Amino acid sequence: MLLRYRAREGMLAWAFHRISGVAIWLFVVIHVVDIYLVGGDPKAYNTLLQVYSSTPGRIVEVLLGAALLYHALNGLRILIIDLWPVMTVYHRALWYASWVIFVVVGIPGAVIILRPVIGPALGIGA
Amino acid sequence: MVTIDPRTAGRSRPQGSGFELFVWYLMRITGVLLFVLALAHFSIMHFVFDPSQENASWIAARWGSLAWRVFDWTLLMMVLFHSFMGVRTVIGDYVRGARARLLTMSTLYVVAVVLFVAGTAVVLTLPVVA
Numbered sequence: 001m002l003l004r005y006r007a008r009e010g011m012l013a014w015a016f017h018r019i020s021g022v023a024i025w026l027f028v029v030i031h032v033v034d035i036y037l038v039g040g041d042p043k044a045y046n047t048l049l050q051v052y053s054s055t056p057g058r059i060v061e062v063l064l065g066a067a068l069l070y071h072a073l074n075g076l077r078i079l080i081i082d083l084w085p086v087m088t089v090y091h092r093a094l095w096y097a098s099w100v101i102f103v104v105v106g107i108p109g110a111v112i113i114l115r116p117v118i119g120p121a122l123g124i125g126a
Numbered sequence: 127m128v129t130i131d132p133r134t135a136g137r138s139r140p141q142g143s144g145f146e147l148f149v150w151y152l153m154r155i156t157g158v159l160l161f162v163l164a165l166a167h168f169s170i171m172h173f174v175f176d177p178s179q180e181n182a183s184w185i186a187a188r189w190g191s192l193a194w195r196v197f198d199w200t201l202l203m204m205v206l207f208h209s210f211m212g213v214r215t216v217i218g219d220y221v222r223g224a225r226a227r228l229l230t231m232s233t234l235y236v237v238a239v240v241l242f243v244a245g246t247a248v249v250l251t252l253p254v255v256a
Contacts, residue, residue: 017136022216025209032202032241035185039248042182053178061177065168072165075157078136082154112173 009092017074020067027064055117062110069106073098137215149211156208163201186255199249206245210238 007015037045051057077094081087087094111118140146171180189195213234221227 018216021209021212025213028205028209029237029241032206032245036244036248038182038185039252046181049177049181052180053176057177061172065172068164068168072161075136076161079154079157082136082139109173116176116178 009095013074013077013091013095016070017078020071023067024064024071053116058113058117062113065109065113066102066106069102069109070098073101153208153211156204159204160201160208163197163204167198167201183255186252189249189252190254195249199246202245202249206238206242210234 034045034048037048052061074095077091077098080094081091137150140150171177189198214231217227217230217234221230
């Protein structure tokens with residue numbers, strides 16, 4: 001769909017917002033159920049947390065963090081345009097600015113989450 | 127005069143003063159609160175601490191503080207409203223036919239109520255550890 005419509009910034013921003021939003025919703029459903037287990041079945045919760053701190057778990061958490069950060073930054077962009085319609089003129093600049101923040105905040109964040117995985121390989125310890 | 131292209135940002139504000147306008151405003155208000163609450167929650171759980179240390183007793187100790195219970199319940203309320211109303215918009219855009227829409231929307235609201243009850247129950251009832 002995105003390729004067929006020769007999507008430009010505005011449409012890509014919208015599509016990514018929707019995809020990241022649905023992904024975060026899916027995680028919220030899982031996450032409320034797993035937190036319920038803290039009271040309902042603590043042993044099951046502890047087992048699940050071992051999955052969260054495993055290598056595949058950490059990769060999914062980086063993707064979740066990326067979805068959350070993109071959705072938050074683009075949401076702020078939507079709000080700026082809603083509150084201050086003149087900013088519609090600069091909607092592309094705002095989108096690119098959100099990507100700059102995304103990279104500057106997201107890369108160190110991903111490194112922190114993946115440190116137990118990539119740390120030993122780089123010789124910086126876990 | 128600046129013309130506003132509705133495709134360039136979020137959903138355009140609904141006309142009138144009904145339920146849809148109310149939801150439109152609440153999506154923005156909860157969105158701003160989530161910008162702070164959800165990003166803070168993710169940072170605390172993944173940057174300040176690490177999932178390898180977060181077991182059930184760690185959470186029970188954290189919830190020994192009433193402030194963290196209030197923080198987490200507030201985050202839960204904001205995220206349930208924002209995410210389920212967001213998915214409601216997505217269903218409205220893609221699910222065609224009265225029967226299919228009734229079924230998906232009903233399922234969505236039932237799941238939302240179940241999560242509201244389960245999440246609130248665990249925040250209220252998890253015993254305080256000394």
